[in-house]
Amino acid sequence: MNIQVQNTSSGVKATLSGFSATEIKSKIEACQEGSCECNCDSGVMERISGIELQENRDTLELCVNGDVDAQTLAPMMQSCLIGEAQ
Numbered sequence: 001m002n003i004q005v006q007n008t009s010s011g012v013k014a015t016l017s018g019f020s021a022t023e024i025k026s027k028i029e030a031c032q033e034g035s036c037e038c039n040c041d042s043g044v045m046e047r048i049s050g051i052e053l054q055e056n057r058d059t060l061e062l063c064v065n066g067d068v069d070a071q072t073l074a075p076m077m078q079s080c081l082i083g084e085a086q
């Protein structure tokens with residue numbers, strides 16, 4: 001499992017490899033509803049205006065729009081998406 005996070009003009013883009021799209025979708029929905037099991041920062045979640053998940057052949061592309069940056073989101077994604085799996 002690997003996560004690469006980079007800044008974009010509208011937020012951040014994360015390229016995920018080794019993840020199940022279904023599992024990622026359910027985690028995104030849980031975080032958006034405030035019922036996530038990981039250590040989501042509600043202050044950061046409030047600054048997110050939208051989340052899109054796109055499936056590519058070998059990877060998933062997660063675009064997070066809003067007043068967020070890779071430096072803030074990368075450790076959260078690492079903890080939430082990989083932390084439980086190890």
